[in-house]
Amino acid sequence: MTDLASPNSPSDAVGLPARAAALDLLTAALGGRAGMDEGLSHPALAALDGRDRAFARALVMATLRHLGPIDAALQAKVKKAPPDKVVHILRLGVAQAFLLKTPAHAAVATSVDLVAQDKGLQMFKGLVNAVLRGLVREPPELADPDLLAPSWLYARWRAAFGAEEARQIAAMIAQEPATDLSLKDPAAAAPLAAELEAQVLPGGTLRTLKRGDLATWPQFAEGAWWVQDASAAIPARLLAVQPGQTALDMCAAPGGKTLQLAAAGATVTALDRSPPRLKRVSENLARTGLSAEVIAADAANWPDRRTFDAVLLDAPCSATGTFRRHPDVLWAAKPSDVAGLAAVQSKLLDAAARRTKSGGRLVYCVCSLEPEEGEGQVAAFLGRTPGVTLDPIGDGEGGAPSASRKADGTLRILPHHAEGGMDGFYMARFRKA
Numbered sequence: 402m403t404d405l406a407s408p409n410s411p412s413d414a415v416g417l418p419a420r421a422a423a424l425d426l427l428t429a430a431l432g433g434r435a436g437m438d439e440g441l442s443h444p445a446l447a448a449l450d451g452r453d454r455a456f457a458r459a460l461v462m463a464t465l466r467h468l469g470p471i472d473a474a475l476q477a478k479v480k481k482a483p484p485d486k487v488v489h490i491l492r493l494g495v496a497q498a499f500l501l502k503t504p505a506h507a508a509v510a511t512s513v514d515l516v517a518q519d520k521g522l523q524m525f526k527g528l529v530n531a532v533l534r535g536l537v538r539e540p541p542e543l544a545d546p547d548l549l550a551p552s553w554l555y556a557r558w559r560a561a562f563g564a565e566e567a568r569q570i571a572a573m574i575a576q577e578p579a580t581d582l583s584l585k586d587p588a589a590a591a592p593l594a595a596e597l598e599a600q601v602l603p604g605g606t607l608r609t610l611k612r613g614d615l616a617t618w619p620q621f622a623e624g625a626w627w628v629q630d631a632s633a634a635i636p637a638r639l640l641a642v643q644p645g646q647t648a649l650d651m652c653a654a655p656g657g658k659t660l661q662l663a664a665a666g667a668t669v670t671a672l673d674r675s676p677p678r679l680k681r682v683s684e685n686l687a688r689t690g691l692s693a694e695v696i697a698a699d700a701a702n703w704p705d706r707r708t709f710d711a712v713l714l715d716a717p718c719s720a721t722g723t724f725r726r727h728p729d730v731l732w733a734a735k736p737s738d739v740a741g742l743a744a745v746q747s748k749l750l751d752a753a754a755r756r757t758k759s760g761g762r763l764v765y766c767v768c769s770l771e772p773e774e775g776e777g778q779v780a781a782f783l784g785r786t787p788g789v790t791l792d793p794i795g796d797g798e799g800g801a802p803s804a805s806r807k808a809d810g811t812l813r814i815l816p817h818h819a820e821g822g823m824d825g826f827y828m829a830r831f832r833k834a
């Protein structure tokens with residue numbers, strides 16, 4: 402989700418309904434994996450005007466980006482945990498006072514008002530008032546990297562990448578990302594960069610600090626670009642498809658990589674098992690004037706016998722690498738998710754190998770920081786799949802930062818590998834004999 406308001410919005414001018422909507426959204430975001438998406442379609446948010454809606458979203462994003470340190474600050478002040486709703490109100494109060502620069506009196510008063518709106522919570526008005534006033538007197542440290550990630554994930558990152566890298570990964574959680582765009586016509590990068598106040602990154606992604614409704618930005622309606630993180634744009638480039646080659650995007654929705662393959666001139670088949678998500682692929686194709694065959698199917702059991710010159714498997718994963726835009730993933734993920742998803746990924750990789758023509762290329766990627774979904778997956782796949790070998794990715798290929806290239810020619814992109822950040826990903830390219 403792109404934040405629509407900067408953390409410095411004039412939040413003291415925003416009323417209680419925006420804060421109530423933020424409370425609904427935070428409750429949804431912390432309520433499960435699809436929570437944030439469901440929360441964004443909540444009627445309370447839809448009923449707000451543009452400025453209030455932007456405030457509510459920015460407040461929730463700031464809260465989620467600093468949730469660990471916010472909770473540590475609250476735990477130091479609250480002896481016995483109050484009901485979840487009161488905890489959420491306190492979290493939002495802290496975020497307003499210290500991250501959105503809401504005047505302290507307004508952050509405290511509106512938080513007490515939110516509690517007062519619920520008849521069952523009247524007895525917590527005093528607690529909310531006292532805790533927030535106490536924090537205003539002694540402002541907490543909200544950007545300590547050692548507190549920014551859930552402790553179980555942070556422990557995993559320390560084990561996988563070492564203490565210093567894990568700290569640098571975690572420090573990125575607090576940073577609001579820029580918006581990255583992929584272009585239909587890479588040759589138009591310079592003029593589009595000027596129009597969109599963007600810089601051109603290695604690989605051709607445009608990065609802009611513009612905010613607000615994307616649909617009003619230059620050349621959106623014309624379909625000249627689509628939103629796609631700089632890391633997410635690399636896998637399709639690694640396939641280097643030539644005009645007229647066939648390409649299969651096995652888990653395609655919402656379609657960023659399908660658009661790249663189609664824009665490069667390939668004849669693309671886009672599979673996904675989710676019809677609602679595929680609708681977004683079709684909408685994106687229509688807006689950009691690109692074409693692809695769009696099919697709803699389980700890619701592991703697709704009853705079609707075709708093979709393709711290029712196959713892209715952007716597999717379903719824990720998505721822990723996407724926390725810069727989706728900080729809710731960190732708090733919704735559970736330790737058991739990783740093993741379950743790894744089993745799905747290995748079935749899909751086997752199917753991807755079957756779909757790749759002899760002499761063809763296969764790219765596997767996941768927007769996850771967890772080794773079981775990346776390095777472990779690839780080692781096991783190579784071990785059980787004769788005739789498939791790693792096709793090492795060259796230094797800087799596709800715009801990947803040099804720091805991400807591993808000795809075996811796979812990529813482990815960490816969020817701090819580029820100035821301003823990029824999503825965490827693992828990518829490997831294979832060749833079929």
Ligand SMILES: C[S@@+](CC[C@H](N)C(=O)[O-])C[C@H]1O[C@@H](n2cnc3c(N)ncnc32)[C@H](O)[C@@H]1O
Pocket residue numbers: 633651652653654655656657658659672673674675678698699700701715716717718
């Ligand atoms: C990481 S997202 C893909 C993002 C997409 N490649 C893009 O660049 O816009 C993973 C996708 O896998 C789809 N998916 C999950 N299991 C699948 C399966 N067995 N077959 C096909 N698609 C699947 C999900 O619906 C989801 O859209």
